[in-house]
Amino acid sequence: MKTIVWFRQDLRLHNHPALKEASECGDVLPVFILPDHSSPTAADWWLSQSLLGLQQQLAELGNSLLVVKGSPADVLCKIAQETNADALFFNGQIDPVSRRAETSLLENLNCTSLDIRRFPPDMLLDPDTLKTGAGQPYKVFGAFWKSLQQQTIPWPIAAPTSLSCWIAEYSEMIPLEKSGLRSSLGWDKTIEETWTPGETESFERWAHFRDQILNKYVMLRDYPGIDGTSKLSGFLASGNMSIRGLWHAVYRAQQEGDAAQPEPFLRQLAWREFSYYQLFHFPDIVNQPLRKEFLNFPWSDDSESLTAWKEGKTGYPLVDAGMRELWQTGTMHNRVRMVAASFLVKHLLIDWRIGAQWFQETLVDYDIANNTLGWQWVAGSGFDAAPYFRIFNPTTQSKKFDEHGVYIRKWLPELAALPDKHLYEPQAAPKEVLEEADIVLGVTYPFPIVDHATARKRALDAYALIKGEKEGSS
Ligand SMILES: Cc1cc2nc3c(=O)[nH]c(=O)nc-3n(C[C@H](O)[C@H](O)[C@H](O)COP(=O)(O)OP(=O)(O)OC[C@H]3O[C@@H](n4cnc5c(N)ncnc54)[C@H](O)[C@@H]3O)c2cc1C
Structure with a gap:
C-alpha cells in the first residue's frame, strides 16, 4: 500500500x-x-x-x-x-x-x-475516558488528577526502523528555505541562540533534566533565576516529543533509581493534559471566558500601557524582566508568566485575550490549550482558576522568588548595579543609590506605570461590578 x-x-x-x-x-x-x-x-x-x-x-x-x-x-x-x-x-x-x-x-x-x-x-488518554460520576467532563484539576492517577497510560509506540518510499513527484513542492516561516527582519536571531528544536535535542534535554534536576524539581521549579525546570515545553508543543513518551520516561527513571520523587513533575504534565482535555470538551474557551460573568468585565483599552507591558517597561522589575526574556528567547518562566499575565489583566485591566495573542506571537512553546487555560486561570475566568480577588503583588513575588535578583539582573542589565534591597522597587531607592547605580528614573528605567495599591483597588472594584457585590481580598 x-x-x-x-x-x-x-x-x-x-x-x-x-x-x-x-x-x-x-x-x-x-x-x-x-x-x-x-x-x-x-x-x-x-x-x-x-x-x-x-x-x-x-x-x-x-x-x-x-x-x-x-x-x-x-x-x-x-x-x-x-x-x-x-x-x-x-x-x-x-x-x-x-x-x-x-x-x-x-x-x-x-x-x-x-x-x-x-x-x-498526543494525549495521555483519549479525552472521553475520564468523566465525573455524573458522566460530565471534570472542571476541577484536583479531581481530574486523582482520576488520572488511577488509569494506566498506554505505552508509547517505537519509531519505525525503516521507511520505504515510492517515486512520488509533486508539482507544488515548496523548498524549506522558502517556507516563509523565518522572519525576514531577523528578530528571531536571539531565539536561535537559545534553542535547538527537534526530536533528537528533546531526548538530550530530557536526559539533562532527569540527571540534574528532576529530583530537586519540587524545590526549584518556582525560582526563575535557577535552572530548575525541564524546558521541554517547546518540544511538547511542536510534537518533537510525545507526552506519553515523556510520561513513561519519568516512570522508567523512577524504576532505575534516577527519580525518587517524580510526582510533582508528573502533576505538571497532568496540567498539560487537563488543558487539552478542557479545550477538547469546551472548544469555545479560546475566545470565551469559561465563567460567563466575565463576559461583562469592564476591560480597558489603554494602548500605551499595553505597549509598556509588551516592551518590558512597566517599572515593575519582575514583570519587565519576564517580558524581556520572552522577547529575546521566546519563553518565560512559569512563575513569571503568572505574574506578568496577572499584571496585564488585573493591574492594567487589559483583556486576557490580548495578552494571550501576544504570547501566541512571541512564545516558541505556544500551545493553544496551555496558553488559553493559563490566561483563563490568571484572569480568574476559568473553571478551576485563581480567584480574581487574589492579586499578585509583583514586588513581593520578586522578593520571594528572585531573592538575590539573579533573574532581574540578567534581563534588566540597566538595574544590575542596584543593591538587592532596592532592586525590586527602584522608584523607592534614595537619590544617591540611584546615582551610584547610574540609573535615571524615567530615562534609563521607567517609573511604575501604575501604583500597586491603586491598581489593586481598581481591579477589585471592576470585579465587584460583574459579581454585583464586593468580595474579600488577599
Ligand atoms: C499565562 C500563561 C500562559 C502559558 N502559555 C503556555 C503555552 O503557550 N505553552 C505551554 O506549553 N505552556 C504555557 N503555560 C504553562 C507553563 O508556563 C509552561 O508550560 C512552562 O513554563 C514551560 O516550562 P517547562 O517546560 O520548563 O516546564 P516544566 O515545569 O518543566 O513542566 C513540564 C511540562 O509540563 C507542562 N506544564 C507545566 N506547567 C503547566 C501549566 N501550568 N499548564 C499546562 N501545562 C504545564 C508543560 O508541557 C511543560 O513543558 C502558560 C502559563 C501561563 C500562566
Missing part, C-alpha cells in the same frame, strides 16, 4: 501512530502543510527548525518530507491524485481549528477511494 502520512503538531518519529502503521503497510510519503500566516511567529521559527530536523531523520531512513501550502482537503486530495496514493493517515488534534480541518478533509475526501485513517491525538 502507498500511504501519505500527514505530519502536523507531531514532528517526530517516535510514538507517531499514523507513521508507524503506514510504515508497516508499505510505502510512505510524509507530507507537511505549512501554516497560512502573513507574519511568522516565534513558534513558526521553532517549526522551521523542527522541519529541518525531521527532514534529516527521514533522509536517514531513506525517505524525505514533502512540504506544501494550501487547505489540507485540497492539497492532500491533489497529492493523492498526482502520486497515485492508496491511503492517507494522520494523527488527530484536539483544538477547534484542527478539528474543523479534519472534518472538512474527511467530508471532501470521502468521495475518493483513498483509505483515510485518523489516529489518536
Whole structure:
C-alpha cells in the first residue's frame, strides 16, 4: 500500500501512530502543510527548525518530507491524485481549528477511494475516558488528577526502523528555505541562540533534566533565576516529543533509581493534559471566558500601557524582566508568566485575550490549550482558576522568588548595579543609590506605570461590578 502520512503538531518519529502503521503497510510519503500566516511567529521559527530536523531523520531512513501550502482537503486530495496514493493517515488534534480541518478533509475526501485513517491525538488518554460520576467532563484539576492517577497510560509506540518510499513527484513542492516561516527582519536571531528544536535535542534535554534536576524539581521549579525546570515545553508543543513518551520516561527513571520523587513533575504534565482535555470538551474557551460573568468585565483599552507591558517597561522589575526574556528567547518562566499575565489583566485591566495573542506571537512553546487555560486561570475566568480577588503583588513575588535578583539582573542589565534591597522597587531607592547605580528614573528605567495599591483597588472594584457585590481580598 502507498500511504501519505500527514505530519502536523507531531514532528517526530517516535510514538507517531499514523507513521508507524503506514510504515508497516508499505510505502510512505510524509507530507507537511505549512501554516497560512502573513507574519511568522516565534513558534513558526521553532517549526522551521523542527522541519529541518525531521527532514534529516527521514533522509536517514531513506525517505524525505514533502512540504506544501494550501487547505489540507485540497492539497492532500491533489497529492493523492498526482502520486497515485492508496491511503492517507494522520494523527488527530484536539483544538477547534484542527478539528474543523479534519472534518472538512474527511467530508471532501470521502468521495475518493483513498483509505483515510485518523489516529489518536498526543494525549495521555483519549479525552472521553475520564468523566465525573455524573458522566460530565471534570472542571476541577484536583479531581481530574486523582482520576488520572488511577488509569494506566498506554505505552508509547517505537519509531519505525525503516521507511520505504515510492517515486512520488509533486508539482507544488515548496523548498524549506522558502517556507516563509523565518522572519525576514531577523528578530528571531536571539531565539536561535537559545534553542535547538527537534526530536533528537528533546531526548538530550530530557536526559539533562532527569540527571540534574528532576529530583530537586519540587524545590526549584518556582525560582526563575535557577535552572530548575525541564524546558521541554517547546518540544511538547511542536510534537518533537510525545507526552506519553515523556510520561513513561519519568516512570522508567523512577524504576532505575534516577527519580525518587517524580510526582510533582508528573502533576505538571497532568496540567498539560487537563488543558487539552478542557479545550477538547469546551472548544469555545479560546475566545470565551469559561465563567460567563466575565463576559461583562469592564476591560480597558489603554494602548500605551499595553505597549509598556509588551516592551518590558512597566517599572515593575519582575514583570519587565519576564517580558524581556520572552522577547529575546521566546519563553518565560512559569512563575513569571503568572505574574506578568496577572499584571496585564488585573493591574492594567487589559483583556486576557490580548495578552494571550501576544504570547501566541512571541512564545516558541505556544500551545493553544496551555496558553488559553493559563490566561483563563490568571484572569480568574476559568473553571478551576485563581480567584480574581487574589492579586499578585509583583514586588513581593520578586522578593520571594528572585531573592538575590539573579533573574532581574540578567534581563534588566540597566538595574544590575542596584543593591538587592532596592532592586525590586527602584522608584523607592534614595537619590544617591540611584546615582551610584547610574540609573535615571524615567530615562534609563521607567517609573511604575501604575501604583500597586491603586491598581489593586481598581481591579477589585471592576470585579465587584460583574459579581454585583464586593468580595474579600488577599
Ligand atoms: C499565562 C500563561 C500562559 C502559558 N502559555 C503556555 C503555552 O503557550 N505553552 C505551554 O506549553 N505552556 C504555557 N503555560 C504553562 C507553563 O508556563 C509552561 O508550560 C512552562 O513554563 C514551560 O516550562 P517547562 O517546560 O520548563 O516546564 P516544566 O515545569 O518543566 O513542566 C513540564 C511540562 O509540563 C507542562 N506544564 C507545566 N506547567 C503547566 C501549566 N501550568 N499548564 C499546562 N501545562 C504545564 C508543560 O508541557 C511543560 O513543558 C502558560 C502559563 C501561563 C500562566
